[in-house]
Amino acid sequence: MSSQLIQRHPEAETHPSGERVVLFHKGTKNSIVLNPTGTWIWEQLETPRSRDWLVAQMAERHPDVEKERLAGDIDSYLQELSQNELIQP
């Protein structure tokens, strides 16, 4: 499952807003605001990526943080994006 590629939903609009990004779904009309970490994840998903790849990249950025914690954070973000139909397999 975790090596499955995840990509942005074609109905998702990206609105960069400084260090954050506002995402808007053209179908549901919902908007969500991502914090800088969520924004980084969203930027990585400009091309399809796996959850494992995201965790590995995040671990490189934050070598002082436990990998399990980073993985948990990424899972939370991906879950929120998925619930809002902003990403898809």
Next chain:
Amino acid sequence: MKTFDTLVNMMGPAPRPQEVDDWPDLIALARRHKLLLPLANTPGLPPEVQAELSSEVTMRSLSEIHRAGQLVELVKLFQENGIEVLSFKGLTLAQLAHGRVTGRECIDIDLLVRPEDFQRSLILLLGFGFQYEMENLPRCYTKFHYGVPLCNQAKNLTIDLHYQLFSGGVHFPTECIWEASEAIEIQGYPVPTFRAEHLFVYLALHGTKHYWSQLRWLYDLKALHSRIDLAQTELFARVQKCERALGLALGLLEQLWGTGQPIEPMPSLLGDSLSRLKGERLSWPQYHRFQYQCQSNVQQRLKLLLYTWFTPQIHDLRLIDLPSQLWFVYYALRPARVLGEFLLKGLKRV
């Protein structure tokens, strides 16, 4: 660098945030020119500046997204009622020039309808919860003015409903614009708007009318510049008889960001516009001299002169509420009031 030059640099193709020595001043200036959104998205901003701007620009982005949803609803409302409508400036400009509705800060929604549909559109919007933004609007206001601002407090939305794009003093027929109108997708819906070349010429004239007091207008033109066919744009400006306004806009773009356009020899207009952009206040006679100089021929200067002196403005219309059969009297009221004010000022000085 002075703050204005720094802001110009930050809005250009090669921003140098490392050279900014007074961020509070720069942020204040960007706010005044309504350029906070693009400033916040400039690459390489120091983290503390990003953090400072974060909440404000996020709110502005959400606000523009919300406004875009309302624009789509309005366009659908007009279409369902069989009224042709074009959205211009604001959100459609943001989408066309910057690729997203949050690419620039908007204030209201500008809509153009055909003159014969204006009253019907007004009734439609009043029935949809909008009201006149100006209190005690004279009954004859839309007879003498090319549009009217409406607001809907529940929706926190202002619309400028137009049936022409400029006042009677400026030659700018809209037939070509209607014929060549295009649709741009906003939130998945095709919103009718101006063709890019037509929008560019309109914005050049609009900036000239407002004496280029905001850098945001040139920032939009810079973004739009790469999306237009310049030969088509110049041809349209000739048809609309506003070559000088277009030349001035292109000259300003060249001066600020070096867009590679040849500058027409109009140094005084360029100098005045740059002074205004930098915040210099100009007197009433300076403003009118600038407007006359920006007209492309003698007939247009004369038309503007007649309009300035004889077409009643809101202050004239508020002097007295005349019945529609006597509205022509306002044409005499206008010069009488303006002359009267001059005389009174002169007497006070004596």
